[in-house]
Amino acid sequence: MSDPVLKVRNLSVFYATPTGDVRATEEASFDLHPGETLGLVGESGSGKTTATSGILRMVSSPGRIVSGSVELDGVDLLKLSDEEMRRMRWTKLALIPQGAMNSLNPTMKISAQISDVIETHTGQPATRERVLELFQMVGLPERIYGMYPHELSGGMKQRVCIAMAIALNPSVIIADEATSALDVVVQRVVAQTMAKVRDALGVSMIMIGHDMGLMAQMVDRVAVMYAGRIVEIATVADMFARPAHPYSQILIDSVPSLTERQPLRITGGITHDPRNPPEGCIFQLRCPYAQEVCRQPQEMREIRPGQEVACIRAEELEREDA
Numbered sequence: 001m002s003d004p005v006l007k008v009r010n011l012s013v014f015y016a017t018p019t020g021d022v023r024a025t026e027e028a029s030f031d032l033h034p035g036e037t038l039g040l041v042g043e044s045g046s047g048k049t050t051a052t053s054g055i056l057r058m059v060s061s062p063g064r065i066v067s068g069s070v071e072l073d074g075v076d077l078l079k080l081s082d083e084e085m086r087r088m089r090w091t092k093l094a095l096i097p098q099g100a101m102n103s104l105n106p107t108m109k110i111s112a113q114i115s116d117v118i119e120t121h122t123g124q125p126a127t128r129e130r131v132l133e134l135f136q137m138v139g140l141p142e143r144i145y146g147m148y149p150h151e152l153s154g155g156m157k158q159r160v161c162i163a164m165a166i167a168l169n170p171s172v173i174i175a176d177e178a179t180s181a182l183d184v185v186v187q188r189v190v191a192q193t194m195a196k197v198r199d200a201l202g203v204s205m206i207m208i209g210h211d212m213g214l215m216a217q218m219v220d221r222v223a224v225m226y227a228g229r230i231v232e233i234a235t236v237a238d239m240f241a242r243p244a245h246p247y248s249q250i251l252i253d254s255v256p257s258l259t260e261r262q263p264l265r266i267t268g269g270i271t272h273d274p275r276n277p278p279e280g281c282i283f284q285l286r287c288p289y290a291q292e293v294c295r296q297p298q299e300m301r302e303i304r305p306g307q308e309v310a311c312i313r314a315e316e317l318e319r320e321d322a
């Protein structure tokens with residue numbers, strides 16, 4: 001396999017609170033290969049957004065990156081100066097943030113906002129031709145060129161955000177639940193646009209989401225997070241056919257069917273205080289199979305080529321869903 005475009009190793013990001021650090025992302029490690037899409041899933045509060053903020057070095061106070069490395073094309077982003085990092089954003093690494101469409105500037109025309117991104121990083125404003133080319137790639141009509149965000153539908157605004165993300169041909173795009181604020185039909189169309197653009201440009205993507213059904217159709221591999229820890233990484237096929245971690249099994253069971261899209265609906269939530277995780281397995285307090293042995297630290301380990309899991313009992317508990 002080709003060298004990864006992005007190599008994340010032991011990334012930990014904590015938030016300081018008066019009663020101790022919230023360990024929002026701890027020891028996260030994964031690779032992203034050229035042209036690959038990796039899905040990052042887990043229920044609310046599992047640390048998905050925090051992990052990607054760490055990758056982009058956009059963690060704001062009271063958060064801080066505690067440790068780790070984030071290599072993009074062989075360069076450790078965590079070692080760059082702020083100015084060097086600023087130059088990486090949009091050109092190498094672009095973000096479509098949560099609620100992206102609400103982050104558009106209401107007082108600026110769509111064309112000017114896209115042009116602005118390009119000008120800030122290249123020193124040259126975008127030509128009308130280039131903006132229209134981007135519109136075409138994401139399926140936006142030419143007539144919105146001179147319009148303001150409030151004149152556009154939610155789906156269109158989301159496409160504008162995709163256009164901005166690809167404007168400078170980044171190697172990696174991180175899409176943070178980019179579609180969750182939209183209704184189901186619009187979600188599907190926007191997701192298809194994202195996939196089309198990704199395939200046309202050969203860009204690598206990290207997609208954060210709750211919707212396992214949508215993930216199944218959009219991503220190559222899935223990383224499952226629980227309470228700040230990645231507990232399993234596998235191809236979509238393996239994750240759905242033989243999820244190895246008990247938490248992944250619960251996640252998969254929460255999907256009614258792969259064609260019927262639904263957000264993750266898991267009762268219970270994260271049960272421990274994120275400032276004080278249990279010793280050993282992060283999932284032990286909710287795990288139906290927890291035993292004494294689960295109080296030992298659980299490292300990610302490969303149980304078959306391409307499937308890594310942080311569960312000492314994985315082989316014993318494995319099941320075939322196929």
Ligand SMILES: Nc1ncnc2c1ncn2[C@@H]1O[C@H](COP(=O)(O)OP(=O)(O)OP(=O)(O)O)[C@@H](O)[C@H]1O
Pocket residue numbers: 015016017022023024042043044045046047048049050051061062063274
């Ligand atoms: N500013 C903050 N101060 C303290 N704790 C925080 C702060 N921001 C996030 N957290 C905590 O960090 C943990 C991870 O949050 P994060 O938003 O990364 O999760 P998430 O998986 O992206 O959730 P969602 O799906 O709801 O976006 C949670 O326990 C959250 O309460």
